[in-house]
Amino acid sequence: MFKLFTNNRGNSSIHFDNYNFRYFRTNKSSGDIVWRCVQKTCNVTIITNNEKTVLIRSNIKDHQHDEDNDEQKKELQKIRTAIKRKAIENVYEKPIKIIRKELSSTY
Numbered sequence: 001m002f003k004l005f006t007n008n009r010g011n012s013s014i015h016f017d018n019y020n021f022r023y024f025r026t027n028k029s030s031g032d033i034v035w036r037c038v039q040k041t042c043n044v045t046i047i048t049n050n051e052k053t054v055l056i057r058s059n060i061k062d063h064q065h066d067e068d069n070d071e072q073k074k075e076l077q078k079i080r081t082a083i084k085r086k087a088i089e090n091v092y093e094k095p096i097k098i099i100r101k102e103l104s105s106t107y
Contacts, residue, residue: 002048002055006081013038014046016055021046079106 002016014021014035021035024045031050037043047057083102087095 002046004052005078006085008077008081008084010085012052014048014052016046019044026050075106079103 002014005013005015007013007020007022012023020038021044022038024034024036026033027047033048033050033052035046035048037045046055048055079102083099086098086102087093090098
């Protein structure tokens, strides 16, 4: 099973089988969405339906790097993304206040 999340830049990404994938393109004929591994040197792709609910195909075994197993790194990415999103929503709030709120709610 895969999990959708928002990356640091605010774009949709997928976490599947301990690897992260970014949006690559939409197939014009079928409407399926192609996702590419976030490592630039890796050519692995997965394909989901256009509702992002069903995994259609993947070549997950062909990765040219190790898995993304670092839980601390994943947690930091979630916190960073939440802080950036709140900073965009609350333009008039001081950045340090947003950071402190997010850190206190997380830990």
